[in-house]
Amino acid sequence: MxxxxxxxxxxxxxxxxxxxxxxxxxxxxxxxxxxxxxxxxxxxxxxxxxxxxxxxxxxxxxxxxxxxxxxxxxxxxxxxxxxxxxxxxxxxxxxxxxxxxxxxxxxxxxxxxxxxxxxxxxxxxxxxxxxxxxxxxxxxxxxxxxxxxKLRNLEYTLIITFFVAIIFIYFAGQFFASKALQPVSDMVDKVEEITATNLDLRLNEGNGKDEISELAVTFNAMLNRLEQSFDAQKEFVSNISHELRTPLTAMLTELQVTMEKERDNLFYKESIAHAISDAQKLVRLSNSLLDLAKANYDHTEISFKPVRLDEVLLDAQTDVLHNHPSFKVNMIFEKDIEDEQQIAVMGNAYLLRVALMNLIENGCKFSSDNECAVSIGYNDTLSIIRVQDKGIGISEADQKSIFTAFYRGENSEHSKGNGIGLSLSKKIVELHHGIIAVRSVPGAGTTFTISFPHR
Incomplete structure (x- = not known):
């Protein structure tokens, strides 16, 4: 019904x-x-x-x-x-x-x-x-x-009047129900026009004071989120296609040139080395995309438990140095840790390690001596981590976009990357209800500051 x-x-x-x-x-x-x-x-x-x-x-x-x-x-x-x-x-x-x-x-x-x-x-x-x-x-x-x-006449009158009134009331009820639900019918007609190709359409929100208007406002808010999600997905797919195409094209070209005629062993070794380098780029890109996907999960799908940030930071330092033996990471404890609650958060240790590794690797990559300093401190409400380098810095224009996925700034020519690391780190920090901020002076270095609320 x-x-x-x-x-x-x-x-x-x-x-x-x-x-x-x-x-x-x-x-x-x-x-x-x-x-x-x-x-x-x-x-x-x-x-x-x-x-x-x-x-x-x-x-x-x-x-x-x-x-x-x-x-x-x-x-x-x-x-x-x-x-x-x-x-x-x-x-x-x-x-x-x-x-x-x-x-x-x-x-x-x-x-x-x-x-x-x-x-x-x-x-x-x-x-x-x-x-x-x-x-x-x-x-x-x-x-x-x-x-x-007289009573009998009254009885007949009441009965006839009752049934006539019921018929009138039924049709009046249909009319008033139709008028009351007309905004819903209009909303249904409008919703049927909205597809994946025209998510910019919105419902009429009316006077904004009744339940129908509230429903329209809520639905429009949902459409805004969907439109943003679709746009982000399209941009994400476009960027992935571009990032994957570059190393794949390089590998294919290298292999095709190698296959054209007989070469000496040195040429083959160089060709294989180039192919391995491009394959490693693909592996790093794939790993970054997997981490980014994990960071975008629903919170209910991610396991959270009490985590000590100093332990996560030491694990991240170890992994970075293992992957890049030439890097140097200086650990600084700003205060003595008297209570582990001062540096403990509810979080996922794996994702936090990934976020910190990205920041530490960036700090080392963009420093001429491949060195950065990582400090950990706290106050009454927050645990604070700073990753500081003395590298080439980030321009003011680039600072507005560095957390956008696949964005490559002016300094990208100084180091290889796929533009996912900072975006991934920001998503992970926000997933843990934290805040990440950047302060940089071109030519003087960059400092990333992460604040997490105490557990």
Whole structure:
């Protein structure tokens, strides 16, 4: 069932329930009023006849004649007058005797002063009437045909009105549900137009104050993230294609030249050495791409546990020196470590080591003496690592883009690389809720500062 139909049905059912409730209240209230009014009318008629009999001294036969000739007077009420000894003083129609009074009934009336009850379709009232020091028991019974006819007409009116109202309410509910959900329908139509080729389209956010507008704002925010992700993916694929094509083309060209004719052993060795160099570039690129992929994982897919930064830093130093024996890395502890919590973070040791290795390798590569200094310190809230070199530095223009994947700055001519290292390091640092900053003066060196919150 669609939301529109569900809203229509719920709206109709709710209003129908209210209408039914109020209809029953109206019917019950009028039925009670009719009953009370008719009992009062019976009582008044009974007392009037008693006064005619006892005060005006109208003979019973005359009263009976009036009873027989009256047209629709209370639909032929029947009045009987007794004394407290159950002696009948007057009866409208003894031969009919609808009520059939008994000694027990008379005693009940005397005890309770007044009783009311139904006898089949008749309403019956019995009262104890005091007149000039004497007590009389009067009963009156009649059928309120007019009252019942009015109730029946009211019942028919309420039923017909109820069903007509339900039909009207159903179509009104459909109309209002359609109007209420029109923004959703427009949103669906707009969403159907959005594909991977036109992610720049956005939903109308309306007045920005209701739930539909909030949904549109949220959806547009999601589209912004998707568009950025798609753009980054396209740029990433384009850059990878370019980076892979260069060493592959060099390898292919080298091998093709070697295969053209017979060469001496020295030429073959040089050719193989060039191919190995290009293959090593591909290996480094592949490893960097794998690390970058790991850094882009959902946090829930990465194992985090307490890690000491000094231990990770020493492992990174060892790996860098193993891969590049000519590099020199100076470790500096700015403060004595009294509590391991001062340099501990919740993190992934492998990714942190990769980030630090990239920074240390960059520092050594861009220094003329292949040397850099790595210091670790802390304050009340942060653990701080600095990687400092005295190399060629980074221009102010390049500093704005050095953390972009595959970006190669002006100083790239001084060292080989694929432009992934700094981008990867930044992603890893941010994954650990840290901050990485760079300060560099061309010709005087560069300092990268990483701050991690304490565990």
């Amino acid at each position: 669609t939301i529109r139909k569900r809203l229509t049905v719920l709206f109709t059912a709710g209003i129908a329930g209210l209408l039914l409730f109020f209809s029953l209240i109206i019917y019950w209230s009028l039925a009670n009023d009719r009953e009370d009014e008719y009992y009062s009318l019976l009582r008044h008629t009974a007392i009037t006849k008693a006064n005619l009999l006892l005060d005006a001294k109208v003979t019973p036969s005359v009263l009976q004649l009036i009873y027989r000739n009256a047209e629709n007077t209370l639909f032929q009420e029947e009045v009987a007058i007794y004394d407290t000894s159950f002696r009948l003083l007057y009866h409208d129609a003894v031969e009919i005797d609808k009520v059939k009074e008994t000694r027990r009934m008379i005693n009940e009336i005397v005890a309770k002063k007044e009783i009311r009850f139904y006898q089949d379709s008749l309403q019956v009232v019995g009262i104890l009437y005091a007149h000039r020091g004497n007590l009389y028991v009067i009963t009156a019974a009649a059928n309120d045909q007019q009252g019942y006819d």
